[in-house]
Amino acid sequence: MSRTLFTFNGGVHPDGHKTESNGTPIRAMPLLSRYVVPMRQHIGAPARPVVAVGDAVLRGQTLGAAEGYVSTAVHAPTSGRVIAIEPCAAPHPSGLFDLAVVIEADGLDQSIAFEPLDWRALDPSALRNRIREMGLAGLGGAVFPSYIKLNPGAQKIHTLILNGAECEPWITCDDRLMRERAPELVRGIEIMRHALGSATILIGIEDNKPEALAAMRAAAPSDMEVVAIPTLYPGGGGKQLTYTLTGVETPTGGRSTDVGIQVFNVGTAYSLYRAVELGEPLISRIVTITGHVSNPGNFEVRVGTPLSDLVTAAGGMLPGASGEIVGGPMMGFDLMDSAAPVTKAVNCLIIKNSKLFPGKPIELPCIRCGACAKACPADLQPFEMYWYSRAKNFGRAQSYNLFDCIECGCCAYVCPSHIPLVDYFRFAKSEIWEREREKSGADQARIRHDFKTFRLEREKREKAEKFAKAAEKTKAAASNPSEASAAVDPDAEKKKAILQAALERAQKAKESVAPRNTEDLPPRVQREIDEIEARRAAVETKTESTE
Amino acid sequence: MFSAILVMAAIGLVLGGILGWASIKYRVEDDPLVEKVDAILPQTQCGQCGFPGCKPYAEAIAKGEADINLCPPGGDDGVKRLAELLGVEAKPLGEGMEPKPKSVAVIDENTCIGCTLCIQACPVDAIVGAAKQMHVIVASQCTGCELCLPPCPVDCISMQVIKEDVVNWKWRYPIHMMKRVA
Ligand code: SF4
Numbered sequence: 001m002s003r004t005l006f007t008f009n010g011g012v013h014p015d016g017h018k019t020e021s022n023g024t025p026i027r028a029m030p031l032l033s034r035y036v037v038p039m040r041q042h043i044g045a046p047a048r049p050v051v052a053v054g055d056a057v058l059r060g061q062t063l064g065a066a067e068g069y070v071s072t073a074v075h076a077p078t079s080g081r082v083i084a085i086e087p088c089a090a091p092h093p094s095g096l097f098d099l100a101v102v103i104e105a106d107g108l109d110q111s112i113a114f115e116p117l118d119w120r121a122l123d124p125s126a127l128r129n130r131i132r133e134m135g136l137a138g139l140g141g142a143v144f145p146s147y148i149k150l151n152p153g154a155q156k157i158h159t160l161i162l163n164g165a166e167c168e169p170w171i172t173c174d175d176r177l178m179r180e181r182a183p184e185l186v187r188g189i190e191i192m193r194h195a196l197g198s199a200t201i202l203i204g205i206e207d208n209k210p211e212a213l214a215a216m217r218a219a220a221p222s223d224m225e226v227v228a229i230p231t232l233y234p235g236g237g238g239k240q241l242t243y244t245l246t247g248v249e250t251p252t253g254g255r256s257t258d259v260g261i262q263v264f265n266v267g268t269a270y271s272l273y274r275a276v277e278l279g280e281p282l283i284s285r286i287v288t289i290t291g292h293v294s295n296p297g298n299f300e301v302r303v304g305t306p307l308s309d310l311v312t313a314a315g316g317m318l319p320g321a322s323g324e325i326v327g328g329p330m331m332g333f334d335l336m337d338s339a340a341p342v343t344k345a346v347n348c349l350i351i352k353n354s355k356l357f358p359g360k361p362i363e364l365p366c367i368r369c370g371a372c373a374k375a376c377p378a379d380l381q382p383f384e385m386y387w388y389s390r391a392k393n394f395g396r397a398q399s400y401n402l403f404d405c406i407e408c409g410c411c412a413y414v415c416p417s418h419i420p421l422v423d424y425f426r427f428a429k430s431e432i433w434e435r436e437r438e439k440s441g442a443d444q445a446r447i448r449h450d451f452k453t454f455r456l457e458r459e460k461r462e463k464a465e466k467f468a469k470a471a472e473k474t475k476a477a478a479s480n481p482s483e484a485s486a487a488v489d490p491d492a493e494k495k496k497a498i499l500q501a502a503l504e505r506a507q508k509a510k511e512s513v514a515p516r517n518t519e520d521l522p523p524r525v526q527r528e529i530d531e532i533e534a535r536r537a538a539v540e541t542k543t544e545s546t547e
Numbered sequence: 548m549f550s551a552i553l554v555m556a557a558i559g560l561v562l563g564g565i566l567g568w569a570s571i572k573y574r575v576e577d578d579p580l581v582e583k584v585d586a587i588l589p590q591t592q593c594g595q596c597g598f599p600g601c602k603p604y605a606e607a608i609a610k611g612e613a614d615i616n617l618c619p620p621g622g623d624d625g626v627k628r629l630a631e632l633l634g635v636e637a638k639p640l641g642e643g644m645e646p647k648p649k650s651v652a653v654i655d656e657n658t659c660i661g662c663t664l665c666i667q668a669c670p671v672d673a674i675v676g677a678a679k680q681m682h683v684i685v686a687s688q689c690t691g692c693e694l695c696l697p698p699c700p701v702d703c704i705s706m707q708v709i710k711e712d713v714v715n716w717k718w719r720y721p722i723h724m725m726k727r728v729a
């Protein structure tokens with residue numbers, strides 16, 4: 001196998017720390033008494049709860065249904081009873097709570113009847129619908145709903161890339177999965193090929209995982225190519241892996257599908273196999289627990305398992321633990337609340353101590369050495385983006401393609417001044433998003449306000465015109481009395497009576513409700529209220545007369 | 548049932564009207580400076596600046612008749628951006644003006660008597676309801692201007708601060724630990 005590989009610019013070689021957790025087989029977790037299943041486990045709209053408090057549920061039963069296009073379903077990890085549907089701790093850098101269904105397990109772990117699917121006989125769109133109901137989302141960390149990525153649309157996806165690079169230090173869940181479950185994983189890839197109709201299939205694995213490479217080579221049929229790629233962080237980034245394997249560059253601000261390539265994580269392929277061939281929804285995933293714990297390794301963890309229980313299963317933290325990281329040390333975040341559960345996005349939990357993860361060194365001024373730019377795999381100029389993000393000049397930061405930054409952390413890793421560059425970029429990005437939201441809200445409000453002003457003016461004009469017409473008529477009638485009485489009288493009489501009735505009713509209504517906040521008002525407000533009252537009476541009269 | 552159809556028809560008409568009208572309205576050229584100032588103002592339309600809405604305030608600023616620090620919802624950030632646009636010094640918000648946390652109005656459904664007074668007060672038509680029917684505020688359109696509070700005869704409208712959640716949460720500004728280099 002002699003595929004020419006391409007080398008992306010930049011990248012770094014952080015210590016791998018893989019051996020701490022990749023030496024032991026994947027372990028099962030004991031059944032817990034309580035699971036917390038968040039409704040938002042994927043990119044897009046959160047799932048909508050379809051169970052109620054008190055409901056009995058079975059393993060695999062739908063707890064939340066996909067809501068909208070970019071969404072996917074969420075399922076019960078075991079059998080039991082729904083004891084709450086409320087905001088709970090979530091694995092999110094903010095530490096904020098998010099809506100979750102809490103299940104008290106009954107210990108029986110009974111499941112719904114899983115229905116395997118004969119996918120070869122199924123047309124791809126029916127297959128995609130099934131995958132949406134099964135709750136599949138990308139398990140590499142981005143958790144984009146898989147059924148959307150399996151829809152080629154108008155674009156032809158000629159190449160399907162499986163991402164087994166696992167470039168982040170410490171994480172080994174994909175490594176163990178490929179070593180132990182390669183044949184099933186390959187069947188998942190076949191389902192993907194069926195949905196996308198791709199001719200070329202490339203499985204990229206970093207060369208620091210020889211066992212995984214061997215296992216995948218043994219399992220893959222001849223029309224899938226297992227490629228060893230050099231170990232270089234972030235070689236598992238979607239754009240970087242695509243470039244390494246094919247030499248094709250993903251356009252700025254675009255996706256790899258724009259150039260006919262789709263990338264999936266190997267864990268997603270395995271879960272797809274279970275969802276389609278076994279009929280089991282996505283209710284578990286492999287999670288690495290490593291760092292300062294007694295028994296680091298990989299566990300098959302049910303979605304909804306509190307992270308504190310995962311730590312317990314790994315023998316508990318060792319004395320001197322100083323914190324927890326969700327994800328890897330380069331792109332992950334500090335866990336705020338260990339009651340937060342494992343979700344589809346959580347691939348690793350690292351227990352920190354002060355030796356492995358010393359506190360952040362003091363930040364020095366940027367010396368514009370350019371080391372960050374050399375390390376950046378996205379060919380950006382981090383020091384410029386940093387300069388403007390720090391000054392909160394977001395427009396300029398954006399003009400340096402801030403949104404092409406994949407937050408890989410290479411720049412901060414090499415910076416001799418220890419500047420937490422990525423923290424600045426994340427800050428700037430979320431400020432820009434907030435402004436976009438505000439701006440579109442303001443634009444809408446402007447249009448609606450202008451329209452209201454326009455409408456009121458039009459109503460005023462129309463009324464004035466009507467008045468003028470009526471006045472003319474009266475004038476004409478005055479000059480010709482006999483005709484006037486015939487034309488105006490019955491109508492005017494009726495109107496008068498209606499007006500009188502309406503006024504009386506309004507009076508009564510006024511007496512019956514005691515408006516607490518319309519007493520002792522300053523004259524300006526009183527005048528406003530009077531005006532509004534008058535307008536309302538007028539409106540009511542009009543409606544009455546048309547009825 | 549009939550009233551429901553009426554309400555839906557009315558909403559349809561209003562939305563259609565907005566579209567048709569907007570297409571006409573935005574063809575005409577307005578004073579570019581007023582437009583630029585107006586683009587910075589938050590469009591809450593609350594009148595706290597002393598003008599009957601954001602556009603009139605924008606016009607006054609453009610003519611040099613009003614100071615740039617009179618809009619509390621825009622906050623210091625808004626003043627800063629106005630100062631940048633006009634090439635003047637930024638300054639703190641005017642006396643006694645303070646930006647409040649972002650809020651939306653909520654109608655207590657059990658108390659509302661369907662009087663339509665709040666509908667008339669709302670500058671952005673964010674309240675839907677017909678006479679003698681319960682009214683509802685469309686949260687996504689409410690600007691939080693509080694203009695609907697005083698007219699309500701039964702005090703059933705209250706302001707609710709928009710809570711931070713995992714969607715609108717923002718990464719904080721990194722804490723600076725700069726070492727002084729001698
Ligand atoms: S590596 Fe650090 S010090 Fe060097 S230019 Fe980049 S931000 Fe500045």
Ligand code: SF4
Pocket residue numbers: 372375376377378379380381382404405406407408409410411412421422425
């Ligand atoms: S975090 Fe962003 S700027 Fe820094 S190296 Fe990675 S892609 Fe480049």
Ligand code: SF4
Pocket residue numbers: 588589590591592593594595596597598599600601602604617618619620621
């Ligand atoms: S105070 Fe600000 S938001 Fe309120 S009307 Fe004036 S310009 Fe608009």
Ligand code: SF4
Pocket residue numbers: 651652668669670671672673674684688689690691692693694695696
């Ligand atoms: S609903 Fe009330 S607070 Fe909201 S925009 Fe309308 S008048 Fe202002």
